[in-house]
Amino acid sequence: MTVEATTERVLRMLALLQRRSSWTAAELAAELGVTDRCVRRDVQRLRALGYPLHASAGVGGGYQLGAGTRLPPLLFDDEEAIATAVSLRLAAGGTVAGAGEAALRALTKLDQVMPARLRAEVRAVHGWTETLIGPVVEIDPELLVTLARACRDAVRVRFRYAGRDGGERERTVEPVRMVTTGRRWYLMAWDVDRDDWRTFRLDRMRATVATTWRFPARDHPDPIAFVQRSVTDAPYRYLARVRVHAPPERVREAVPPQVGRVEAGSDGWCLLVVGGDSLDWLAAHIARLRYEVEVVEPAELREAAGLLARRLAAMAGVASERTV
Secondary structure (H helix, E strand, C coil): CCHHHHHHHHHHHHHHHHHCCCECHHHHHHHHCCCHHHHHHHHHHHHHCCCCEEEECCCCCEEEECCCCCCCCCCCCHHHHHHHHHHHHHHHCCCCCCHHHHHHHHHHHHHHHCCHHHHHHHHHHHHCCCCCCCCCCCCCHHHHHHHHHHHHHCEEEEEEEECCCCCEEEEEEEEEEEEECCCCEEEEEEECCCCEEEEEEHHHEEEEEEEEEECCCCCCCCHHHHHHHHHHHCCCCEEEEEEECCCHHHHHHHCCCCCEEEEECCCCCEEEEEEECCHHHHHHHHHCCCCCEEEEECHHHHHHHHHHHHHHHHHHHHHHHHHC
């Protein structure tokens, strides 16, 4: 028997042992089409590779794959591979802390080795599945996989990017990390043409292609801090800085990271940096914090807050008159 045939048989045995908790030598022999003696030799081969195979004698005894010091290769049949990939795609966009990034890494590994026919099945299932969650910007899972591979392999990526003015321009970047705020996905990358670090929204990317151009690692800012500063500062017409009389962690609970940035202060105060396209919206949003607030800048925000206060006072006055 050739080495290739032996290797294939050993892998099939490993897959069988992963399918259920215990197998007798006779059952394994029947499944593999070999003798009991051949089964025992293959068990020894797996043990030599570091997989803990336990044997128990007597009625109901057999071979069991135990938990070792490392995870053995998981061998999936077609249905298992599709179910796993679909679950990982859903988890990659979920809200469980830490699960999204780990699911994306696992999906990248699985997608790389999955046959094209199974990849098409996964896309079909995902395309006809809806998730009942809050309003989010949906991202094509294929784009997530493409960018995750590019970050991992340190290869340049080309895409067309829709700007705030509606126009599209071709960009070439060296991707470092993807960051999700729960509602949107962002890519932090070195923009080759602009020779600087940039943040890109994944929902604005079109025709994304990973090239074969590898790039050396660069010293880069912290991705989470860089993306948060980009999404809270750059896109808005107004940028407000206000002092809040509350611990920073309490303010962070009330202000999503894609909306505002909270910096530690002193004497029980912290600094909130929040952007918006409307001063009225900023005043109302900050007033909802229910903490004592002092406006640092812009001065126009104080005027908007005063106007909001007068409107609320008028509303309260009307309500009180009707209840008399």
